Amino acid sequence: MSLISASKMSxxxxxxxxxxxxxxTIEPGEIVTVVGxxxxxxxxxxxxxxxxxxxxxxxxxxxxxxxxxxMPQRLTLDGRMxxxxxxxxxxxxxxxxxxxxxxxxxxGVPGIERQQMDTLSGGQFQRVLLARALLVxxxxxxxxxxxxxxxxxxxAAFYKLIEEVRQDTxxxxxxxxxxxxxxxSASDRVICLNGHVCCQGTPTVVSNAPEYRALFGHGTGGAxxxxxxxxxxxxxxxxxxxxxxxxxxxx
Amino acid sequence: xxxxFLVRAAxxxxxxxxxxxxxxxxVVWRRMAYFGEATSHAAILGVALALAxxxxxxxxxxxxxLVMAMVVSALAGRGLTMDTALGVLAHAALAVGxxxxxxxxGVRVDVTAYxxxxxxxxxxxxxxxxxxxxxxxxxxxxxxWSALLTSTLNDELAHASGIDTGxxxxxxxVALALVVAVAIKVVGALLIVAMLIIPAAAARGQSRTPxxxxxxxxxxxxxxxxxGLGASLRFDTPAGxxxxxxAALFFAVMFALPKRA
Numbered sequence: 001m002s003l004i005s006a007s008k009m010s011x012x013x014x015x016x017x018x019x020x021x022x023x024x025t026i027e028p029g030e031i032v033t034v035v036g037x038x039x040x041x042x043x044x045x046x047x048x049x050x051x052x053x054x055x056x057x058x059x060x061x062x063x064x065x066x067x068x069x070x071m072p073q074r075l076t077l078d079g080r081m082x083x084x085x086x087x088x089x090x091x092x093x094x095x096x097x098x099x100x101x102x103x104x105x106x107x108g109v110p111g112i113e114r115q116q117m118d119t120l121s122g123g124q125f126q127r128v129l130l131a132r133a134l135l136v137x138x139x140x141x142x143x144x145x146x147x148x149x150x151x152x153x154x155x156a157a158f159y160k161l162i163e164e165v166r167q168d169t170x171x172x173x174x175x176x177x178x179x180x181x182x183x184x185s186a187s188d189r190v191i192c193l194n195g196h197v198c199c200q201g202t203p204t205v206v207s208n209a210p211e212y213r214a215l216f217g218h219g220t221g222g223a224x225x226x227x228x229x230x231x232x233x234x235x236x237x238x239x240x241x242x243x244x245x246x247x248x249x250x251x
Numbered sequence: 252x253x254x255x256f257l258v259r260a261a262x263x264x265x266x267x268x269x270x271x272x273x274x275x276x277x278v279v280w281r282r283m284a285y286f287g288e289a290t291s292h293a294a295i296l297g298v299a300l301a302l303a304x305x306x307x308x309x310x311x312x313x314x315x316x317l318v319m320a321m322v323v324s325a326l327a328g329r330g331l332t333m334d335t336a337l338g339v340l341a342h343a344a345l346a347v348g349x350x351x352x353x354x355x356x357g358v359r360v361d362v363t364a365y366x367x368x369x370x371x372x373x374x375x376x377x378x379x380x381x382x383x384x385x386x387x388x389x390x391x392x393x394x395x396w397s398a399l400l401t402s403t404l405n406d407e408l409a410h411a412s413g414i415d416t417g418x419x420x421x422x423x424x425v426a427l428a429l430v431v432a433v434a435i436k437v438v439g440a441l442l443i444v445a446m447l448i449i450p451a452a453a454a455r456g457q458s459r460t461p462x463x464x465x466x467x468x469x470x471x472x473x474x475x476x477x478x479g480l481g482a483s484l485r486f487d488t489p490a491g492x493x494x495x496x497x498a499a500l501f502f503a504v505m506f507a508l509p510k511r512a
Contacts, residue, residue, distance in 0.1 A: 052410045070411030075404045081280045082458045091404070092397040092412050116459070142411065 001063055002027055003140045003172055004049050009058035011041070011048050018044045020196050021058070026140065031166060031173040033183045033203075035227065036193035042176040043073075045193060046144055049174075069138030069171070071129045073145050077118050085120070085128055086113040095135050103131045107161060122149040126158060134165065140172040141165070148178060156223040159184040163223070185225035192229055203227045256371055257484075263373040263381050264476025264494065267434045267446060270385035272469030273392050274426050275447035276454075276461065280403050281423075284448055285337035286323055291431045291443040292341045293319035295348030298365045298435070302355055308365075309380040313432035319344060320424040345440070368439035368491030370480065377436055384433035388426045395422050400461055437476075438491040445495040446472060453502035456510045471501050 005025040011018050018041040026032050036042050047053040048060055050070065077083060089100050097113075104110050107127040112120070120128060126146055133141055141162075147155040163186045166173055177183060183190055183203050192198040203225035278287055294312040301311025319340070326336060352360055364372070373381070392399065402409035402416040409416050434443045454467035479494030486493075 047407060050407055050410045052407055052416075068411040070408050072405040072408045075408075076280075077404070080455070081276075081403070081461055082455065082464055083461060084459055087460045087462075092401040092409075092414060136412075144407070 002061075003063050003066055004060070004174075006049065006055075006060045007058055009048060009055045009060060011044050011053055011055050013044060013053070017056075018195065019048070019055075019193075022193075022197060024049070024191075024197075026172050026174055028139065029166070029170050029172055030189065031162075031184065031187050032175070032189045032191060033187040033227075034174070034176045034191045034193055035178075035180050035183065036198075037180065038178075040194040042193055043144060046142060046174075046176055050142065063139075066140065067136055067138050069133030069136055069141045071126075071133045071141070071143040071146055073148060075117070079118055083117045084113065085115050085117060088117055088128065089132050089135060091132070093136065099135065100131075103135055104128075107131045107134070108157075123154050123158075126150065127161075130161070130165075134169075137169070138171050140174060143173070143175045145176055145178050152224070155182075159186070159223040162186075180229075181226055182224050183227045185223055187225070190227045192227075192231075198233075199230045201228070201230065256373075257480075259373045259375065259378055260370045260480055260490070261477060262378055263370055263437050264480055265473050266378070266381040266385045267430075267437045268450070268472030268476045269469055270388040270426075270430050270433060271443075271446045272450055272454075272472050273465040274388060274423070274430055275449075275451035275468055275472075276465045277392075277399065277403065277423055278427075278444075278447045279451045279455070280461075283423075283427075284444060285334060285341060286320070287427060287431075287444040287447055289323050289337050289341040289344060290316050290320045290427055291435075291440050293344035293348065294431050294435050294440045294443075295345055295362075295365060296351055297348075297432075298360075299348055299351035299355065302352070302360060307380075308436070309377075309384075309432055312435050313384075313428060316428035316431040317425065320428045324420055324424045364439070365435060366439045366441050367489060368435070368437050368442065370437045370490045370494075373436055381433050381437070384429045388429050388433075391422055391426050395419065396462075399423065438494060442491050442495050445498065449495065449498040449502050450475065453498070453505040456505055456508060471498065471505075475501060 002025040007023055009022045009024070010020050022045065024045070034042055034045060044053065048055055050068070051060070051062070086100060089095060100113060104112060107130050109124050109127045112124065117125070117128070130146070147158055150158060162173060162184065165171065166186070175184065185203060187203050189200060190203055191200040204227070278284060294316050297312035297315030298308055300315065301308045323337060323340060349362065352362055398409070398414045399419050399422065401412060402414055402419040406416050430447070431443055434446060438446050450468040450472040451464065453471050454464045458464035458467050475494050475498035479497040480490055482488060482497065483490040483493040
């Protein structure tokens with residue numbers, strides 16, 4: 001049985017239809033990356049799959065008793081709430097010191113239990129969010145733009161860590177990414193979203209060709225891959241183009 | 252011992268501090284200051300209705316505060332831009348409440364007692380309501396503490412952990428209405444939000460965890476209540492404003508201290 005599935009799901013926000021007739025499934029152990037331009041409904045898709053937002057039509061089904069590890073994009077801390085890493089990792093379920101020490105080492109930020117959350121660097125913060133999501137021993141890890149604010153080696157390192165997590169625990173991974181073309185190479189499936197599912201497929205694994213190395217820089221070690229979009233239609237206000245050469249300049 | 256008006260005043264002040272400390276932290280974390288204003292200002296209308304129908308002030312303010320808090324919470328749930336709407340509601344509620352009080356025939360009402368509090372006139376029955384209300388607020392917050400914190404941090408995160416964020420918002424709404432009803436006699440409708448926000452804000456810099464901040468806020472609130480009461484007696488100043496002024500002094504001092512890392 002699929003962990004989460006949606007059929008013919010439409011979601012409105014403030015009277016505007018953000019998602020229309022979206023079909024979606026994720027199987028145990030699968031890695032799915034959702035890409036799409038800003039405002040394409042990626043975050044809305046996650047909210048609907050989590051049950052925060054109810055679809056206006058169609059339905060979402062979660063496997064009964066599904067354990068979800070969720071990694072949000074940001075937290076509303078901004079200095080108003082004092083919060084140590086240790087305390088954060090026990091929200092809402094309490095975990096032992098031993099478990100916390102182990103998981104922090106696992107995600108590559110050992111010994112930062114006593115630090116305040118709002119003093120962490122971007123990379124440390126992401127890893128602490130990941131640690132918290134993993135502590136519940138999830139069947140599925142859901143991440144909202146986990147690599148935002150990380151540079152390319154940082155992103156590659158993060159993706160490698162996620163791959164390890166899948167190998168170790170076998171949990172499924174659903175990730176939303178703001179990068180339209182460069183995705184995690186271990187993705188089993190990439191879904192391009194823009195109000196509806198535009199196309200989906202598998203990423204092209206980046207070879208060792210020098211052009212690719214130039215594109216991705218050194219030290220990304222094959223964690224990144226390109227996704228080749230195959231749209232059979234166009235959007236009026238499509239603000240992303242699929243010219244990879246263009247992207248190379250930007251990167 | 253409870254026959255002494257000073258002892259009753261001190262106990263009333265402590266009751267408010269104990270309930271307002273932890274709730275005030277949520278008001279600060281969730282930026283609910285205007286929400287608190289609207290609810291507490293509406294309490295004046297509750298006073299008018301209670302007097303008109305000869306019921307207890309506590310019941311009247313609690314009922315109106317609860318209705319107002321629910322309305323505001325429903326508006327917030329719809330994702331409206333809240334600043335202006337809450338500003339309108341807060342002051343409209345206050346104005347309508349004051350007009351309603353003026354309509355009361357045959358009752359001589361000292362409105363200032365409800366606007367700025369009248370802690371020295373707290374009766375034994377009032378004390379029962381204050382500590383009863385404070386106990387309910389504490390039990391509500393303590394029993395849902397983790398869920399409340401998680402849903403304050405991030406909506407989706409809370410949902411993924413099986414927490415109903417709507418229910419947690421309701422808990423805070425009810426707690427806020429209770430604190431308003433409890434505190435109106437002590438510091439008055441205009442200064443209730445001060446007792447929520449100032450101790451919590453003063454506690455922020457010296458705390459490392461949400462729990463630490465809540466406890467420190469209670470201590471600062473309690474010291475302000477007792478010290479303000481003392482100052483009021485010594486210098487013959489109004490009690491409610493003296494309490495709030497002392498809390499503000501605590502805030503200034505704590506703010507100047509180096510932040511705990």
